[in-house]
Amino acid sequence: xxxxxxxxxxxxxxxxxxxxxxxxxxxxxxxxxxxxxxxxxxxxxxxxxxxxxxxxxxxxxxxxxxxxxxxxxxxxxxxxxxxxxxxxxxxxxxxxxxxxxxxxxxxxxxxxxxxxxxxxxxxxxxxxxxxxxxxxxxxxxxxxxxxxxxxxxxxxxxxxxxxxxxxxxxxxxxxxxxxxxxxxxxxxxxxxxxxxxxxxxxxxxxxxxxxxxxxxxxxxxxxxxxxxxxxxxxxxxxxxxxxxxxxxxxx
Amino acid sequence: xxxxxxxxxxxxxxxxxxxxxxxxxxxxxxxxxxxxxxxxxxxxxxxxxxxxxxxxxxxxxxxxxxxxxxxxxxxxxxxxxxxxxxxxxxxxxxxxxxxxxxxxxxxxxxxxxxxxxxxxxxxxxxxxxxxxxxxxxxxxxxxxxxxxxxxxxxxxxxxxxxxxxxxxxxxxxxxxxxxxxxxxxxxxxxxxxxxxxxxxxxxxxxxxxxxxxxxxxxxxxxxxxxxxxxxxxxxxxxxxxxxxxxxxxxxxxxxxxxxxxxxxxxxxxxxxxxxxxxxxxxxxxxxxxxxxxxxxxxxxxxxxxxxxxxxxxxxxxxxxxxxxxxxxxxxxxxxxxxxxxxxxxxxxxxxxxxxxxxxxxxxxxxxxxxxxxxxxxxxxxxxxxxxxxxxxxxxxxxxxxxxxxxxxxxxxxxxxxxxxxxxxxxxxxxxxxxxxxxxxxxxxxxxxxxxxxxxxxx
Numbered sequence: 189x190x191x192x193x194x195x196x197x198x199x200x201x202x203x204x205x206x207x208x209x210x211x212x213x214x215x216x217x218x219x220x221x222x223x224x225x226x227x228x229x230x231x232x233x234x235x236x237x238x239x240x241x242x243x244x245x246x247x248x249x250x251x252x253x254x255x256x257x258x259x260x261x262x263x264x265x266x267x268x269x270x271x272x273x274x275x276x277x278x279x280x281x282x283x284x285x286x287x288x289x290x291x292x293x294x295x296x297x298x299x300x301x302x303x304x305x306x307x308x309x310x311x312x313x314x315x316x317x318x319x320x321x322x323x324x325x326x327x328x329x330x331x332x333x334x335x336x337x338x339x340x341x342x343x344x345x346x347x348x349x350x351x352x353x354x355x356x357x358x359x360x361x362x363x364x365x366x367x368x369x370x371x372x373x374x375x376x377x378x379x380x381x382x383x384x385x386x387x388x389x390x391x392x393x394x395x396x397x398x399x400x401x402x403x404x405x406x407x408x409x410x411x412x413x414x415x416x417x418x419x420x421x422x423x424x425x426x427x428x429x430x431x432x433x434x435x436x437x438x439x
Numbered sequence: 440x441x442x443x444x445x446x447x448x449x450x451x452x453x454x455x456x457x458x459x460x461x462x463x464x465x466x467x468x469x470x471x472x473x474x475x476x477x478x479x480x481x482x483x484x485x486x487x488x489x490x491x492x493x494x495x496x497x498x499x500x501x502x503x504x505x506x507x508x509x510x511x512x513x514x515x516x517x518x519x520x521x522x523x524x525x526x527x528x529x530x531x532x533x534x535x536x537x538x539x540x541x542x543x544x545x546x547x548x549x550x551x552x553x554x555x556x557x558x559x560x561x562x563x564x565x566x567x568x569x570x571x572x573x574x575x576x577x578x579x580x581x582x583x584x585x586x587x588x589x590x591x592x593x594x595x596x597x598x599x600x601x602x603x604x605x606x607x608x609x610x611x612x613x614x615x616x617x618x619x620x621x622x623x624x625x626x627x628x629x630x631x632x633x634x635x636x637x638x639x640x641x642x643x644x645x646x647x648x649x650x651x652x653x654x655x656x657x658x659x660x661x662x663x664x665x666x667x668x669x670x671x672x673x674x675x676x677x678x679x680x681x682x683x684x685x686x687x688x689x690x691x692x693x694x695x696x697x698x699x700x701x702x703x704x705x706x707x708x709x710x711x712x713x714x715x716x717x718x719x720x721x722x723x724x725x726x727x728x729x730x731x732x733x734x735x736x737x738x739x740x741x742x743x744x745x746x747x748x749x750x751x752x753x754x755x756x757x758x759x760x761x762x763x764x765x766x767x768x769x770x771x772x773x774x775x776x777x778x779x780x781x782x783x784x785x786x787x788x789x790x791x792x793x794x795x796x797x798x799x800x801x802x803x804x805x806x807x808x809x810x811x812x813x814x815x816x817x818x819x820x821x822x823x824x825x826x827x828x829x830x831x832x833x834x835x836x837x838x839x840x841x842x843x844x845x846x847x848x849x850x851x852x853x854x855x856x857x858x859x860x861x862x863x864x865x866x867x868x869x870x871x872x873x874x875x876x877x878x879x880x881x882x883x884x885x886x887x888x889x890x891x892x893x894x895x896x897x
Contacts, residue, residue, distance in 0.1 A: 226457070227452070241457065353470060356470055361468055419507055423464045426464075428465040431465035434458045
């Protein structure tokens with residue numbers, strides 16, 4: 189694990205980078221919510237230009253039909269993507285694998301950083317246990333990584349092989365899908381370079397440069413998360429679920 | 440070309456709710472809406488008219504004025520030619536709502552389009568073509584046909600009973616009152632035959648103003664909504680029956696937004712009310728209607744109201760009536776219920792962009808031909824008007840266009856002859872002509888010269 193700290197990176201620099209990224213991300217979300225707050229709180233109501241009134245309007249809309257409808261919408265339409273399944277099972281598989289692959293990998297990365305902190309400071313004397321858990325996370329990383337790769341591959345294949353979809357593919361879509369695909373591939377490649385990898389063994393083994401590639405992958409992922417997501421079409425990752433909830437699933 | 444007067448005008452977005460700004464960012468560009476959009480289906484060379492592109496353009500414009508770059512370096516100058524194209528794209532939409540039905544992000548597209556248009560009107564870019572006549576016509580005449588309000592009930596047969604006030608009201612709508620009077624006569628005959636006591640507003644019935652809401656011209660709307668609601672309340676009405684999908688949609692969703700007091704009545708489609716009468720055994724069929732019939736779901740009381748009234752009221756009631764009529768062989772078209780293909784008349788398209796409305800109508804008539812229907816029925820006079828126009832523009836198409844209420848009236852053996860009145864020369868519709876046992880469909884051609892100034896009003 190200590191292999192990760194390469195090219196002058198130290199634990200503290202990674203922490204600082206993480207805080208910076210989270211800060212940019214939070215500001216990006218605030219910026220978007222404030223932009224949305226330019227609208228009114230109701231039909232023909234006056235404009236307020238307020239971050240908080242956007243939040244209030246969203247809560248009012250989302251809970252208009254009661255808590256039960258909100259919960260049902262959250263489970264069926266946000267977590268299980270019911271509306272996508274109704275329209276296209278293939279797109280549903282693509283979205284569900286990308287969504288759960290990405291979210292789980294992000295969560296695992298967060299846990300990894302937490303464990304790294306425990307190891308670094310030997311918090312409560314649990315450094316050894318933390319290292320054991322960290323090693324155990326390799327399998328879920330692989331499983332959800334392949335899940336994400338599967339979804340991203342469907343996404344790219346649709347854009348490449350389906351004529352109508354290809355014809356209407358814009359730069360937005362290329363950056364969006366290309367970004368996800370690039371991050372996934374670099375993540376895998378970094379793992380494969382370490383050697384003795386799940387499914388591919390030592391075919392791509394090149395351990396000396398594995399940490400460098402892992403770093404490239406991490407920087408790409410953080411850039412996507414903080415620098416691109418709130419300021420681009422990636423915002424739909426946040427806006428689409430919020431829209432579904434505000435419109436009570438559109439049902 | 441750009442209107443010089445619009446230069447340096449800021450982008451107007453204030454008619455959007457804040458959650459609608461969010462919806463613009465919620466589009467995943469899945470392209471599903473493009474598969475279903477009825478206007479794009481007949482204008483494949485203009486992808487800009489599809490929801491995905493309209494949303495992307497609006498988002499881009501907003502981004503250029505209020506995005507991060509604009510915050511750091513100032514907003515970009517607006518390109519008026521681009522805005523004009525975007526305005527055209529936004530108005531080349533019937534607001535049918537099928538895009539919302541299939542949207543994976545659950546975007547409420549009808550509300551979004553109707554919130555985008557007033558911004559264009561406020562900025563001086565909208566509305567489109569003859570749609571701009573609506574506020575003047577309604578403000579002056581209270582109907583879009585330049586007809587006299589005092590003659591609203593000129594078609595009521597002498598032997599029909601219409602009360603001054605009652606707990607049940609029949610809101611006929613402008614088209615049934617002035618242009619498709621067979622529907623109005625049939626509705627009154629039916630309710631009399633079924634002993635349903637009802638009143639009508641007469642000259643107090645003002646246009647529902649659907650056209651104003653759909654085209655983003657909200658100024659006269661309040662007067663009409665408040666006037667109609669008050670007129671119904673004054674008569675002690677508890678239930679309002681509609682044989683016009685557009686009026687029903689507007690009365691159910693739009694009027695309450697403009698009326699500040701309590702509204703004590705329910706809005707119910709006449710077809711739903713009549714189905715109950717059939718189910719309770721009160722309807723006696725007198726003659727069969729030996730036609731192969733299909734049903735076109737109007738957007739306004741189908742998709743627009745299915746979340747308010749439920750699918751049964753929105754989609755099944757009219758079908759159940761048709762299936763109950765002896766002799767009728769019913770078959771649905773490939774696209775039906777919430778996935779129905781819009782006839783093309785709505786959203787002000789019939790008045791503003793009639794050639795687009797016509798092409799959509801031809802496509803819908805093509806759907807009816809595919810099931811080899813003799814008759815395509817509906818519960819919307821505007822759909823009926825436009826589908827008939829579509830038929831006229833097709834070669835060799837002989838599918839007739841009727842209203843469900845008229846079919847039921849004829850099958851009950853009731854007389855649906857329109858009494859002589861000042862608007863006879865403006866009548867233009869297919870009608871059922873029946874003898875003792877057999878009915879056939881005849882087409883009444885308009886005798887008055889010229890066309891109505893704005894065609895239809897929804």
